[in-house]
Amino acid sequence: xxxxxxxxxxxxxxxxxxxxxxxxxxxxxxxxxxxxxxxxxxxxxxxxxxxxxxxxxxxxxxxxxxxxxxxxxxxxxxxxxxxxxxxxxxxxxxxxxxxxxxxxxxxxxxxxxxxxxxxxxxxxxxxxxxxxxxxxxxxxxxxxxxxxxxxxxxxxxxxxxxxxxxxxxxxxxxxxxxxxxxxxxxxxxxxxxxxxxxxxxxxxxxxxxxxxxxxxxxxxxxxxxxxxxxxxxxxxxxxxxxxxxxxxxxxxxxxxxxxxxxxxxxxxxxxxxxxxxxxxxxxxxxxxxxxxxxxxxxxxxxxxxxxxxxxxxxxxxxxxxxxxxxxxxxxxxxxxxxxxxxxxxxxxxxxxxxxxxxxxxxxxxxxxxxxxxxxxxxxxxxxxxxxxxxxxxxxxxxxxxxxxxxxxxxxxxxxxxxxxxxxxxxxxxxxxxxxxxxxxxxxxx
Ligand code: GLU
Numbered sequence: 189x190x191x192x193x194x195x196x197x198x199x200x201x202x203x204x205x206x207x208x209x210x211x212x213x214x215x216x217x218x219x220x221x222x223x224x225x226x227x228x229x230x231x232x233x234x235x236x237x238x239x240x241x242x243x244x245x246x247x248x249x250x251x252x253x254x255x256x257x258x259x260x261x262x263x264x265x266x267x268x269x270x271x272x273x274x275x276x277x278x279x280x281x282x283x284x285x286x287x288x289x290x291x292x293x294x295x296x297x298x299x300x301x302x303x304x305x306x307x308x309x310x311x312x313x314x315x316x317x318x319x320x321x322x323x324x325x326x327x328x329x330x331x332x333x334x335x336x337x338x339x340x341x342x343x344x345x346x347x348x349x350x351x352x353x354x355x356x357x358x359x360x361x362x363x364x365x366x367x368x369x370x371x372x373x374x375x376x377x378x379x380x381x382x383x384x385x386x387x388x389x390x391x392x393x394x395x396x397x398x399x400x401x402x403x404x405x406x407x408x409x410x411x412x413x414x415x416x417x418x419x420x421x422x423x424x425x426x427x428x429x430x431x432x433x434x435x436x437x438x439x440x441x442x443x444x445x446x447x448x449x450x451x452x453x454x455x456x457x458x459x460x461x462x463x464x465x466x467x468x469x470x471x472x473x474x475x476x477x478x479x480x481x482x483x484x485x486x487x488x489x490x491x492x493x494x495x496x497x498x499x500x501x502x503x504x505x506x507x508x509x510x511x512x513x514x515x516x517x518x519x520x521x522x523x524x525x526x527x528x529x530x531x532x533x534x535x536x537x538x539x540x541x542x543x544x545x546x547x548x549x550x551x552x553x554x555x556x557x558x559x560x561x562x563x564x565x566x567x568x569x570x571x572x573x574x575x576x577x578x579x580x581x582x583x584x585x586x587x588x589x590x591x592x593x594x595x596x597x598x599x600x601x602x603x604x605x606x607x608x609x610x611x612x613x614x615x616x617x618x619x620x621x622x623x624x625x626x627x628x629x630x631x632x633x
Contacts, residue, residue, distance in 0.1 A: 190225065194218070251263040267292075270297060284316070391577070398558050416441065420442075422444065453490050514542070521544070525549055
């Protein structure tokens with residue numbers, strides 16, 4: 189890393205102790221930015237990096253609620269409003285027991301660059317709670333969401349901060365959150381949340397967008413080598429919204445998707461995953477992958493273990509941060525991997541990224557490859573602002589154009605900075621330059 193940037197990075201790490209994932213995300217971005225600062229010393233002069241690493245506002249709050257047995261439960265809520273140079277803070281809410289400030293800040297930091305790459309007018313933010321929705325009744329989830337919003341409502345708004353979903357937050361949770369926001373403010377403010385239901389202001393394609401977008405971005409990478417998804421053997425990690433839609437899209441492009449996982453294990457289905465059955469098990473029944481294996485002949489279910497033990501030519505990590513390490517990367521490369529598209533945020537460790545890049549594997553980092561979700565959230569905001577709703581075909585067409593545009597921006601930035609094919613560099617510099625220009629123009633704020 190460039191020595192000037194390393195000094196700034198070390199200060200950021202020392203000022204934010206114990207936030208390992210935030211440190212990792214900052215380090216990864218700083219490693220790309222040396223060449224920009226050689227060309228634009230005015231950015232160092234204006235302390236753009238120090239400002240970028242300090243969120244504009246961080247909110248931490250108590251979330252009290254009662255469970256079905258009448259016991260009082262206390263969780264911690266977060267919203268980190270990281271950067272509003274390009275638009276209102278925008279980013280999801282994650283409900284998962286692992287959530288703490290370091291996770292929210294890594295996600296919020298990534299979101300700044302991701303959102304900039306989409307070309308849409310959205311700043312970066314993220315939030316969530318250490319609440320675990322697993323095993324909770326609908327009534328418990330509703331009471332939790334209502335309590336969460338009872339604090340959050342005063343900090344958000346269509347022109348201020350627009351939350352959406354992430355792990356553990358889907359259309360059910362967005363519904364409860366929206367209902368409580370409306371009740372407290374007495375405003376039907378559609379643009380305050382995205383990922384809404386289709387009958388009350390949501391956008392078609394938003395549920396599919398992150399998974400579809402990841403596959404579209406990966407397809408664009410494959411095209412640069414004269415290849416495509418057709419005939420690829422694909423392994424996907426996760427089996428949530430992003431994973432399921434990535435599987436569906438890869439299949440429509442002619443790939444054979446043979447494995448996916450949940451937190452208990454993974455399935456191998458050599459005949460190709462049956463997306464309808466997977467949706468039934470995971471989305472309708474909120475069940476486990478084990479149930480998929482029981483119902484479909486010829487499927488093996490492996491408890492524990494790593495889905496990355498399954499050979500693939502294309503890997504789509506769509507579960508969570510740091511799920512794919514250097515050893516798994518090396519094994520995949522030995523067994524014929526040609527491309528990786530990150531559907532999750534920071535799923536590959538820094539070691540894994542080095543292995544992929546050193547071995548010439550096409551590697552699409554999450555902040556570029558999974559930007560289709562938040563981009564379609566911005567399309568939802570557009571529809572809300574004009575009180576309109578677009579067709580599936582039109583919205584999907586817009587998503588495709590945006591993903592092709594992000595790929596182009598990353599690839600051409602990597603070319604411009606003398607490292608063709610380095611999508612990490614292209615995404616980090618491409619996103620950074622856009623935000624830095626806007627910050628400079630807006631003065632010292
Ligand atoms: N949580 C998603 C992400 O990681 C989507 C955020 C949004 O739609 O605002 O980008």
